[in-house]
Amino acid sequence: MTIPTTLLSSGHPMPLLGLGTWPLDDHASARAVESAMGLGYRLVDTASRYENEVGVGQGLAASGVDRAELFITTKLRGADQGYDATRDALHASLDRLGLDYVDLYLIHWPLPRLDRYVESYRAMIDLAAEGLVRSIGVSNFREHHLDRLIAETSHVPAVNQIQLSPALARTDLRRYLTDRGITVEGWSPLGQEEGVLTEPVIQEIAAAHGRSPGQVVLRWHVQQGIVTIPKSASPERQRSNAEIFDFALTEDDMARIAGLDRGEDAARDSDEHEEF
Ligand SMILES: NC(=O)c1ccc[n+]([C@@H]2O[C@H](COP(=O)([O-])OP(=O)(O)OC[C@H]3O[C@@H](n4cnc5c(N)ncnc54)[C@H](OP(=O)(O)O)[C@@H]3O)[C@@H](O)[C@H]2O)c1
Numbered sequence: 001m002t003i004p005t006t007l008l009s010s011g012h013p014m015p016l017l018g019l020g021t022w023p024l025d026d027h028a029s030a031r032a033v034e035s036a037m038g039l040g041y042r043l044v045d046t047a048s049r050y051e052n053e054v055g056v057g058q059g060l061a062a063s064g065v066d067r068a069e070l071f072i073t074t075k076l077r078g079a080d081q082g083y084d085a086t087r088d089a090l091h092a093s094l095d096r097l098g099l100d101y102v103d104l105y106l107i108h109w110p111l112p113r114l115d116r117y118v119e120s121y122r123a124m125i126d127l128a129a130e131g132l133v134r135s136i137g138v139s140n141f142r143e144h145h146l147d148r149l150i151a152e153t154s155h156v157p158a159v160n161q162i163q164l165s166p167a168l169a170r171t172d173l174r175r176y177l178t179d180r181g182i183t184v185e186g187w188s189p190l191g192q193e194e195g196v197l198t199e200p201v202i203q204e205i206a207a208a209h210g211r212s213p214g215q216v217v218l219r220w221h222v223q224q225g226i227v228t229i230p231k232s233a234s235p236e237r238q239r240s241n242a243e244i245f246d247f248a249l250t251e252d253d254m255a256r257i258a259g260l261d262r263g264e265d266a267a268r269d270s271d272e273h274e275e276f
Helices: 026-039 053-063 083-097 117-129 143-153 171-179 200-209 213-222 235-242 251-258
Strands: 005-007 013-015 018-020 043-045 071-076 102-107 133-139 159-163 183-187
Touching: 013 071, 018 026, 026 053, 026 235, 043 053, 053 071, 053 083, 071 083, 083 102, 083 117, 102 117, 102 159, 117 133, 117 143, 133 143, 143 171, 171 183, 200 213, 200 251, 213 235, 213 251
Parallel strands: 018 043, 043 071, 071 102, 102 133, 133 159, 159 183
Antiparallel strands: 005 013
């Protein structure tokens, strides 16, 4: 199975679909990553905070896939924000992953109370110049965080990874990102917490296309150019989640799905949410 890519502003292609790895531990993530690689996945999303980078690295090594084919994302945890700490954190992540570079390094949360995301990002610009990171970006950033980051560093992040599903469609934030050439990547794409998969609209559209509700929801993401990273430890669901590039949702399907959006206020507040 070949998964299509989208071109990042950094000039590097990124697969439109990859494997999420939270909350898998080292053992489970090694198995899940090896299985996903066998199915044709090439993008893996991990984070220092998931404490599974060792397992992800083991799964990648066991798969035997060429490094050049892989697209590995990891993230800077809150506890490591700051210029020097960011540099040390990336080296520690590379050691755990067993890699010489990562394809994408993201600031996990802005944590505005710390006021260190700009200096953390400056360290990431330098790490990219040194070849230890191919592309750099952010996660859970809102418009005002990005306005400041771009103004103070003159650098536009390649990616913003945000909570996104038909129940949290975030159309205004997505328009802001697209206008600036920032690729949108969605976490919790299946909208499990919001019960998206059991929504009658999703189930009806799935039945009409002869697909599963999960495939309809993931198709909704990639059809809009959003990079999606569903997590599954099950090889069957990994396969089914990736089999979404051979059908299309109609305009009517998209309009009906748009009715599920609960609005921006339903998303986690990036000014308040703290995790380290
Ligand atoms: N940047 C951030 O702050 C942030 C926050 C949260 C998550 N993330 C990343 O985003 C990834 C995805 O988000 P997520 O794990 O929260 O949510 P998700 O991928 O939308 O949902 C994962 C859950 O859905 C199940 N599942 C997977 N495929 C399914 C299908 N086709 N039908 C029914 N159930 C299915 C999985 O169980 P099985 O394993 O049993 O299949 C798992 O319980 C994470 O793994 C992580 O890498 C990033």
